[in-house]
Amino acid sequence: MTEAIREVQGHLVVALSGEIDLDRAPAVRRQLLDCVKRQQDVLVDLSAVTYIDSSGIASLVEALQWATRRGSDLSLVAVSPQALRVFELARLDKVFSIHPDIDAALAAAD
Amino acid sequence: MSASTAEYLLELRFPAQANRMVMVRDIVRSAARFCGFDEPATQDIVLAVGEACQNVILHAYDGRGDGPILLDILDSADRMILRVTDFGPAVATATVQPRALHELRPGGLGTHFIHKVMDTADFGRSPTGVGNVLQMTKKKDLAK
Numbered sequence: 001m002t003e004a005i006r007e008v009q010g011h012l013v014v015a016l017s018g019e020i021d022l023d024r025a026p027a028v029r030r031q032l033l034d035c036v037k038r039q040q041d042v043l044v045d046l047s048a049v050t051y052i053d054s055s056g057i058a059s060l061v062e063a064l065q066w067a068t069r070r071g072s073d074l075s076l077v078a079v080s081p082q083a084l085r086v087f088e089l090a091r092l093d094k095v096f097s098i099h100p101d102i103d104a105a106l107a108a109a110d
Numbered sequence: 111m112s113a114s115t116a117e118y119l120l121e122l123r124f125p126a127q128a129n130r131m132v133m134v135r136d137i138v139r140s141a142a143r144f145c146g147f148d149e150p151a152t153q154d155i156v157l158a159v160g161e162a163c164q165n166v167i168l169h170a171y172d173g174r175g176d177g178p179i180l181l182d183i184l185d186s187a188d189r190m191i192l193r194v195t196d197f198g199p200a201v202a203t204a205t206v207q208p209r210a211l212h213e214l215r216p217g218g219l220g221t222h223f224i225h226k227v228m229d230t231a232d233f234g235r236s237p238t239g240v241g242n243v244l245q246m247t248k249k250k251d252l253a254k
Contacts, residue, residue: 019135022164023128051135051153053160054219082153089226090219 005031009106011041013077017048020056028056032063032074039072043105047078052086064096073097077105116186119144126167126196127175134181135160138192141183145190146250154227155190155248161220162194162244170198170242189229190248197241201233 004015012035020028035042044060046052060076067074075097079087087093099105119141124130138159142152163179171177180195224231228246236243 019132021128021131021135021160022167023131051156051160053157053164054223055164057219085150085153086157086223089223 005035007040008043008102011043011106011109012038013043013045013102015045015048017050019051020049020059021051021053022055025055025059029059029062032059033066036063036066036070036072036074039070041073041075041109042067043075043077043099043102045077045102046080046083049080049083052083054090057086057090057092060096061092073109075099075105075108077102116184116189116191119183119185120181121183122181123178124181125175126163126171126177126179128164128167131160131163134163138181138183141185142190142248145185147190147248148251151248151251155192158224158228158231158246158248159192159194161223162192162246164220165201165244166194166196166198166242169201170196188250188252190250192246192248194244194246195236195241197236200235201242 006013014032014035016028018024032042032044042063064074077099078101079098084093087096087098097105097108099108120137122134122137124134135156139152139156142155147155159181163181166179167173167175177197182193182195184191224246229249230247231244233242233244235241
């Protein structure tokens with residue numbers, strides 16, 4: 001599955017969807033790292049993610065670490081309830097910047 | 111009906127391959143709902159089984175995809191029992207221990223999730239002497 005990527009006010013918005021598990025995590029990881037390496041701030045929209053597990057979380061953590069090393073931001077927006085539960089279990093809800101929607105994320109970046 | 115009189119709900123055998131897991135999780139989701147769990151608890155049960163199977167795929171079979179996974183699901187009045195069995199070599203206990211969360215690094219969270227969302231999770235060698243078994247239970251909220 002190809003993830004939707006668009007540019008909004010200088011940010012790359014990556015919209016993930018469906019179930020992100022061991023099978024799909026490698027492709028998601030590649031896509032997130034490609035975005036981060038463009039040295040733009042990245043917003044990852046998780047509103048349509050119906051399932052994410054430790055392998056999907058690992059892809060996001062790795063992308064966040066790359067972004068931090070390169071001096072850019074990677075934030076999460078519109079995190080679905082299942083995904084938020086998993087981030088909370090991993091105590092990563094305090095590590096990632098999480099915004100209710102793209103507008104709020106853009107406002108926070110100003 | 112107590113846990114000791116749990117009835118078999120289903121037995122599933124499938125290859126330890128990542129691309130089978132969407133289907134397996136769908137079945138577990140349906141089974142949890144059948145047992146009367148609400149949506150948040152159902153999502154927790156699905157996550158636990160997904161992580162358990164992922165551990166088998168990665169550790170018991172080293173990602174080769176050539177071994178089977180057995181999933182047994184039992185239902186009783188007060189709990190759901192889920193048993194994940196593989197036929198691989200003994201897995202070092204350290205690989206299935208939850209890791210500390212203070213260090214930010216990718217990976218190693220699956221077992222932590224299992225222990226957080228299930229009421230019990232017991233890992234050991236299969237009684238037959240071949241393979242590993244993870245038995246998990248989720249209590250029902252009888253007040254609902």
